[in-house]
Amino acid sequence: MKVQDIVDQLGLKICSGAAGLNREIVGGYTSDLLSDVMGNANENQIWLTLQTHKNIMAIASLKDLAAIILVKGYQPEEDTAAQSNEEGIPILSSEEETFELTGKIYDLIKRTK
Amino acid sequence: MEFRFEIEGGNFSKAGTASSEVKKILKQLNVDPKIIKRTVVSLYEAEVNVVAHAYEGEMNVEIIPDKVSVTIQDKGPGIPDIDQAMQEGYSTATPKVREMGFGAGMGLPNIKKNSDQLNISSKVNVGTIVEIVNYLK
Numbered sequence: 001m002k003v004q005d006i007v008d009q010l011g012l013k014i015c016s017g018a019a020g021l022n023r024e025i026v027g028g029y030t031s032d033l034l035s036d037v038m039g040n041a042n043e044n045q046i047w048l049t050l051q052t053h054k055n056i057m058a059i060a061s062l063k064d065l066a067a068i069i070l071v072k073g074y075q076p077e078e079d080t081a082a083q084s085n086e087e088g089i090p091i092l093s094s095e096e097e098t099f100e101l102t103g104k105i106y107d108l109i110k111r112t113k
Numbered sequence: 114m115e116f117r118f119e120i121e122g123g124n125f126s127k128a129g130t131a132s133s134e135v136k137k138i139l140k141q142l143n144v145d146p147k148i149i150k151r152t153v154v155s156l157y158e159a160e161v162n163v164v165a166h167a168y169e170g171e172m173n174v175e176i177i178p179d180k181v182s183v184t185i186q187d188k189g190p191g192i193p194d195i196d197q198a199m200q201e202g203y204s205t206a207t208p209k210v211r212e213m214g215f216g217a218g219m220g221l222p223n224i225k226k227n228s229d230q231l232n233i234s235s236k237v238n239v240g241t242i243v244e245i246v247n248y249l250k
């Protein structure tokens with residue numbers, strides 16, 4: 001499953017990094033604690049968080065994550081979006097709450113396995 | 114091969130840049146991706162600790178055929194009790210830093226898990242030296 005597939009099926013907004021919409025997704029990780037993501041997320045996962053500052057891009061890049069989804073309508077800060085464009089790692093945004101969105105993405109990924 | 118990177122205390126917008134440079138170098142050297150991943154986690158956490166807890170610092174990287182040795186050294190408040198600091202969940206991070214998602218007290222435990230050798234020495238009101246070694250084979 002590609003990032004684009006999740007965007008289409010869940011009607012997500014593309015905030016930045018559209019060049020990476022063809023990145024492959026193998027799983028997901030939901031957390032707002034940066035060290036938790038650093039220590040436990042895996043490459044090619046999609047990361048759900050409410051953090052919007054630039055460090056989320058540093059982590060996504062260092063961990064080779066597929067994309068970031070901001071929950072509850074949050075938008076990336078300007079420098080966060082800029083780095084996302086540079087690296088081609090998409091930042092997406094959803095109006096939904098973390099719980100609902102995580103459940104839907106879990107379902108989508110499970111179905112395609 | 115040796116490399117040196119500056120780390121600015123308090124500047125979160127630059128946190129991770131030194132670790133990112135090291136990642137690029139290790140990739141270019143065709144180091145095993147598993148070892149790159151472990152090294153990146155431990156270097157990032159050590160770098161963020163300088164940004165979050167110290168005033169200024171540097172990361173010195175030495176890569177020889179069988180290992181990557183990294184020293185992260187800072188001028189800062191130091192760590193009065195290293196055993197306590199190593200405990201999962203222990204953090205003296207400010208509320209502002211915690212709001213950003215840092216300060217979970219998982220950094221040093223992450224370093225421990227993702228390094229083959231870890232040595233921390235610190236002097237209160239002087240600074241901290243974190244030495245990380247990962248074997249490449």
Ligand SMILES: Nc1ncnc2c1ncn2[C@@H]1O[C@H](COP(=O)(O)OP(=O)(O)O)[C@@H](O)[C@H]1O
Pocket residue numbers: 035158162163165166167187189190191192198199203204205206215216217218219220221222241
């Ligand atoms: N370079 C450093 N200088 C001063 N104190 C540090 C440094 N690194 C770690 N510490 C101390 O150790 C604690 C635990 O560090 P860590 O496990 O990385 O958690 P966190 O950074 O989330 O607080 C910090 O809260 C701080 O008190």
Ligand SMILES: [Mg+2]
Pocket residue numbers: 158161162165216219220221
């Ligand atoms: Mg830390």
